[in-house]
Amino acid sequence: MRGRLKNKIRYGAVLALAAALLPLAPACAASVSVAVAANFTAPARELAADFQHATGDTLQLSFGSSGQFAAQITQGAPFEVFLSADAARPEKLAKMGLGAPGSVFTYATGKLVLWSAVPGLVDDQGKVLRAGKFAHIAIANPQAAPYGAAAIETMRKLGVYAALAPKFVTGESINQTYQFVATGNAELGFVALSQVIKTHKGSAWRVPQSLYTPIAQDAVLLKPGENDPAARAFMAYLKSPAALAVIRAYGYATTH
């Protein structure tokens, strides 16, 4: 408790300093600090620009691993909104009393794709998995990233898991998994559709939704943002048609 208070004081001091250094910032506009799962980086930037344009409030975006963010939030990190890559962590934080009750909702549903930087390697049926003619297949750490769990689920359903397990290379995040494949070190891998939707490089197979549990990415309004109108506004904005259009354009499904 005292540690958290100390952190708040420290944060306050930092803010005061920032305020002193930025006398030109509009006095009325608020700033919301948002922790964003790495896989949502590109759409989050676009959403932030749009939100700021619409409301005048600015977003301070931090990108990183959902697991690390969750650990930091339990230690008093002063984020106001957390856009997680999964549903489990926001729920856990809310239960711990670190999030506003009832604020958790699914802002995007991730789509899994089997992708290779080599054109023609991945066919549009995913038969490449059965042939198994490759040295490494990259997945995200299934404990840390839902995309990793979804990849495992898919391979189990296809009955290729046991055969492919020795070829797994695991990225700590879905971004690193993408890196392994993009640099050619792993010939192919399960990544997020959002990562490859804007490139026309290589070959991909969009894994049918029937093969894996939907990857719900949930948002939660955290305690420090509970009484901040700007933070609440951003939570509401995420459900707006304008926001949903952006999110869909990046290869996510939406439920609202």
Added chain:
Amino acid sequence: MWPAIKLSLELATVTTLLLLLLGVPLAWMLARCHGWWGETLAALVALPMVLPPTVIGFYMLILLGPHGPLGPLLARLGLHTLAFSFTGLVIGSVVYSLPFMVQPVRHAFRALGPGPWEAALTLRAGPLDAFWSVALPLAQGGILTGAIMCFAHTLGEFGVVLMLGGDIPGRTEVLSIVIFNAVDNLQWAEAGRLAAGMAGFSFLAVLAMFLVEKRVSRLRA
């Protein structure tokens, strides 16, 4: 947990041995050339000390991959990439820990000055003989310091392994990755145990280094 500890110790041992083989002669060379290109080379060797490990890891990922300069050679050997292998981790760790071997050893050689070296030459020792029988034993403090630093540093090495390893249990999943994963999954008890073990070991390594330095400086006084 135990396979990861064993793997970490193996990686640190192999890396340290390789660096003794590579780093000591390199440090000798750098200690003896004083031109601008010598300093340039020294700066290049020291670079991993200031670069973020993830940068080195990323470069390594590209260099050791199928599209890197080693790609054709690897293909001929029937390999796709050196990433995700123990060999790849060793190469990454050698590059990353190189300055931790070269700096103290270079300092030790420099501190000797040309005196003992010239004395050995006038006593019929050829350059290689003089290096083995005079320069090397006189710089033993620096070499031991370098070896301990390399071992401890490789043991705690995270960024390069994270970028290059692919987290394969028993092959590339080292202790620091296990700690990272434990933290990531909110398994704090496990993470705390491993982290405390690592901190304790690192402390012992640094303490050993200081004791060695003290002993060497007393010997020379």
Added chain:
Amino acid sequence: MSGIEARFAGRLGGFMLDAAFSLPGTGITGLFGPSGCGKTSLLRCLAGLTRLPDGFLRVNDEIWQDGDIFLAPQHRRIGYVFQDSRLFAHLTVRRNLQFGLRRAVARGIGEAEVVGLLGLEPLLQRYPARLSGGERQRVAIGRALLAQPRLLLLDEPLAALDRAAANQILPKLREISQLFAVPVLHVSHDIVEIERIADGLVLMRQDGRVAACGQLAGMLTDLSLPFARQRDAAVVLEMTAGAHDAAYGLTSYSAGGVTLTLPGQPGAPGAAVRLRIRASDVSLARQRPDASSILNILPARIVEAETAAGPHVNLVLGIGGAASPIRLLSAITRKSWDALGLSVGEVVYAQIKAVALAESR
């Protein structure tokens, strides 16, 4: 072909070296000159530690350097004693001594002899860190000797030592050069040190050139060189100990028909000694004084005189008859020179007030 012939010319860092000289194949040659004149640089060239492209070095019948020929230091049979000893800190005294010995091809100088001569026995198990300055230099000299050198180079090995330690080592250098028949080039900026032990002398000037080289006795009495004109100028005489007068405690020494008597008994009759006589201790008389407290009064011929300016006249005297090469120096006042009406070629009486024993051999 015995002896050493050396020629080194060229720029070294900020200064020029232009030295050519030859040394006899035996004995000790002093290398003397003002500090900064390049004595150490010259020694390094001889050892091959510094390479001047335009150099020549012959040691006995071997060419060590000439044009494209350049023997690396480890292939030259030299012994080098550095000013700062440079013992190997990680090796005991014994292992230091054996370092060159193990690597030498020839064997002639034995470990036991060297250890005995330099008194190293009690030091053998010690590490260099636990030796005094004098002990270190003794070990360094022993180590260089055991590398079986054909030329021993000593770079001011006594400069950093106190008088007592230096006095202990100096006589050993003479013994070494004779016992092991190795020529020694001994760098020093202290002429007294050279007068005590050297047979030959190479004189370097401030500009890195060799001003003169030759026999020590001849150079000390050469009025064209700076030694004879200095206030503390002296000559050295090699003499043989003769009868000892036990009643008065006096010993007589002779060489070339000259006999000198001085107190003490440094060695058995027949022992070779080196005596040193300062110019200021030699006064002149026209007639042989019949009542004088001075023991040594010898007939002498004025060979040379420098009468130019100043209150003093520097004279070179020949003693022991016309055929004898023995020379003395004398410094008298110009007033006395004029009062006595002296000139070159005249025969006078030299009164030698003091004779010092430079070194017994």
